[in-house]
Amino acid sequence: MSASLRLILGDQLTLSLPIVEDATKSRDIFLLAEVREEATYVKHHKLKIAFLFSAMRHFAEELKDNGYQVEYCRYDDDDNQGSLLKQLKHTLEKHPSLDSVIVTEPGEYRLQQSMQQWSNQLGVPVNVLDDPRFLSSPEDFAQWAEGRKQLRMEFFYREMRKRYRILMDDDSPVGGKWNYDSQNREPMPADHQVPEPTVFEPDDITNDVIALVKQEFDDHFGDIDNFYFAVTREQALHVLNTFIEERLPTFGKYQDAMVEGKPWLYHSHLSFYINCGLLTPKEVIQRAETAYYEEKAPLNSAEGFIRQILGWREFVRGFYWHFMPDLAKDNYFSNNRSLPSFFWDGYTNMNCMRQCITETKNNAYAHHIQRLMVIGNFCLLTGLNPQEVQEWYLLVYADAYEWVELPNVAGMILYADGGNLASKPYIASGSYINKMSNYCKNCGYKVSKKSGDDACPFNYLYWRFIDEHEDKLRDNHRMAMIYRTYEKMSQDKLDAARQSAAIFLQKLSKDEEV
Structure with missing residues (x-):
């Protein structure tokens, strides 16, 4: 036999x-x-x-x-x-x-x-x-993508909602809208109290592993003493239950917020366990949907959370297999600057970068806005080498696997694929970071200043990027408003931004303190 x-x-x-x-x-x-x-x-x-x-x-x-x-x-x-x-x-x-x-x-x-x-x-x-844990196979995605001029997650997500009957009222979305993201961008009030994260004391098996890692992987990135993970399905289910009860009701409106010294906020912290298999996407989606129907969570929270899994997670997995192996080599802007050393130790005068990198170093975790609109934003604005950035994102986060990391970094963060994934580069000046966080209050730079030695680097790097890549971006309809503002800028302001950016980038290339 x-x-x-x-x-x-x-x-x-x-x-x-x-x-x-x-x-x-x-x-x-x-x-x-x-x-x-x-x-x-x-x-x-x-x-x-x-x-x-x-x-x-x-x-x-x-x-x-x-x-x-x-x-x-x-x-x-x-x-x-x-x-x-x-x-x-x-x-x-x-x-x-x-x-x-x-x-x-x-x-x-x-x-x-x-x-x-x-x-x-x-x-x-x-x-x-086959791996049935995913709700869309690579073949499903390829069939969906065939003949489409643009592959956009929003339309893929709608098809997935219909296919699995998630938050649907017959053929229409519950509430009349597919997407409630406009309600999910509120900064967090200074006095707001966030629930404590769900953590677990290491047992004997985990302590043995920690000792092994200290001995065998001492030269790897990050700290090891702050171990908090669920390591069994029972523990992972406890994290899920606690999220649904304590965090999901407020997840929606604060999902883009960033607060100094508070890395966990209202995010689920479930990607660790979904991506390694202790939880399945389907059961997590169903729990969030049930919470809405039982009036334990508002629609903007339930829909926003479900979209991250049923929409974005499934989309990037299909996208990965559809565009590999070329995706790993794409470099639309021909960027080649090496990663600065502060990506490893967090030593920089930019408080937003210091906070996000230090929290990554401590926890092997940062939430999606920290990854995209702070660290990723900086990577794109400064022209860091895509392969170095991709490797950094793959190794620093405990929920990172290439199928999910590479599309997010190459496509969403770096626009290295020239727009196959994202409809525009996700860039922002310091004003966005100031709006969505309290980082700027304790920064070595002034977010109110647009150029000069003490100006927020994101401000002049933003306009340098718009200026530098006008030939590739001006015809993008989603960049039209930005270029109308660019055209109205005085020559003096543009020259000052260019000069400040040149000085900053020269320091970065020499790996001097910034």
């Missing part, structure tokens, strides 16, 4: 996957492995490695408790072969009765390309199963 070796990756920790449900407990063996190749192809944040290794070890114990046979390879085991392929070969040699390998399709292009060679390299059939 046939028996299979079933490989579970670190972002596939879901008992309801077919690879688990279809297994024969008496014959099949599961393999989970903490291999060097996956942990170090970029220098992932220490917390990210500790979180995934701990979640993998807890998941392996859950498989065993359910009666499955499990081979678990720890990072420091003597027989750790260093790569998934070598570990599979080693395990097959240990268990001659295993005559095939079964895997769930990976989330990253590089791993997919590697898997296509595994059958020849291992000498046994390798069966790659």
Whole structure:
């Protein structure tokens, strides 16, 4: 009788996957492995490695408790072969009765390309199963995209709402509108009290992993002592329940707000657990929809949250597979400036950047506006190299995997794909950051000043970018208002912005303090 070796990756920790449900407990063996190749192809944040290794070890114990046979390879085991392929070969040699390998399709292009060679390299059939946790397959997306001049998330999202009957009233959206984003852009009042985040004390398994990370990954980015993650499905469900009860009702209007010293705010902090498999997108969406129907959350909050998962998350995954491998190399503006050193230590006079990078370093987390409109905005305005920026975003966040990180960074943040994903570059001057945060109050620069040594760099970098890339952006209808303002600027103001930007960018290129 046939028996299979079933490989579970670190972002596939879901008992309801077919690879688990279809297994024969008496014959099949599961393999989970903490291999060097996956942990170090970029220098992932220490917390990210500790979180995934701990979640993998807890998941392996859950498989065993359910009666499955499990081979678990720890990072420091003597027989750790260093790569998934070598570990599979080693395990097959240990268990001659295993005559095939079964895997769930990976989330990253590089791993997919590697898997296509595994059958020849291992000498046994390798069966790659679909991943049903996603609500739209790459084939679904390709079919939707065919013949469209522009691929826009909003229209994809509407189709997904109709397909899954989420917040729908017959063929119309509940409330009469598809999108309530205009209600979700309020700055947070200074005296507003935000609920405490849901955190967990590390257990023995997690403490062992933390010790391992301190020993083996000391040169990786980030701090390790502030471990707070859920590492089991039970804990992840607790985070979900708490979000629905405490945060979702106010999530909507404050989802774009930023507050110094308050990294968590009303965001769900569920992407860690959805992206590694402890939670499924469908159950999270259903919980938010139910909260609306039970009048426990307003429509703008429920819709805005659901759009992030059913709309944006599914869209960028389809977009990733549709445009790879070229997406990773796109560089529409020919940007080549290296990342400044403060991206690693947070030492800069720009308080907004200091806050967002320091919180990333401490928590392996920053919310979407910090990633897009502060750090990402800076990356685009200063012309940082897309490949360096992409790698930084991939390694610093605990919820980052290439399929979700690359479209967001290359397409949304850097406009490196020339507009395949975003309808315009997402850039802003200091006034936007001042409106949506309290960062500017404690900054070394003055947000009210447009040029000069003490002016907010975002102000003059913004107009430098508009000026520098007029040839590529003027015909974009969404940039028309900006260029009308640009045309009305006096030559003196434009020259002052150019000069201030040139001085700042020269310092940046020399990696001097800014």
